[in-house]
Amino acid sequence: MVDTPTRRAVLGAGALVAGSLFGIESSVAQAQLPPTPACRDGEAATLAQTEGPYFKPSSPERIELFEEGMAGQPIELVGFVLSRNCKPISGALLDFWQADGRGQYDNSGFRLRGHQFTDAEGRYRLRSVVPGVYPGRTRHIH
Ligand SMILES: [Fe+2]
Numbered sequence: 001m002v003d004t005p006t007r008r009a010v011l012g013a014g015a016l017v018a019g020s021l022f023g024i025e026s027s028v029a030q031a032q033l034p035p036t037p038a039c040r041d042g043e044a045a046t047l048a049q050t051e052g053p054y055f056k057p058s059s060p061e062r063i064e065l066f067e068e069g070m071a072g073q074p075i076e077l078v079g080f081v082l083s084r085n086c087k088p089i090s091g092a093l094l095d096f097w098q099a100d101g102r103g104q105y106d107n108s109g110f111r112l113r114g115h116q117f118t119d120a121e122g123r124y125r126l127r128s129v130v131p132g133v134y135p136g137r138t139r140h141i142h
Helices: 005-021
Strands: 074-080 093-097 113-117 123-129
Touching: 093 123
Parallel strands: none
Antiparallel strands: 074 123, 093 113
């Protein structure tokens, strides 16, 4: 893959968001990161894995994905979005989607899907359920 400036920016933002989820301020995230070196594996094909479910456009704007009677333990996820210079980014669009407590995604509607914007200090807050396990993946929220 070609390392374009756009790709570097996306990777940098992801690292900052991931670090903020765990309350870790990474000095690595503040510096320009070199491109990830290519892996040499003898040109072996990457093993196939289950694809998706995927992002769906036009999710409802909301911070509360939990609905009464929904399977799964309630959870609140908070974090913030920072620039590469560690400045809060207000108005950043965050789109969340996840499986319910039984590991099931809603691919036809917007159950456990929604988007929101960071506040003036770059913060977000999501109320949802702990996602269930489904084959081949650990619990996760997109
Ligand atoms: Fe997933």
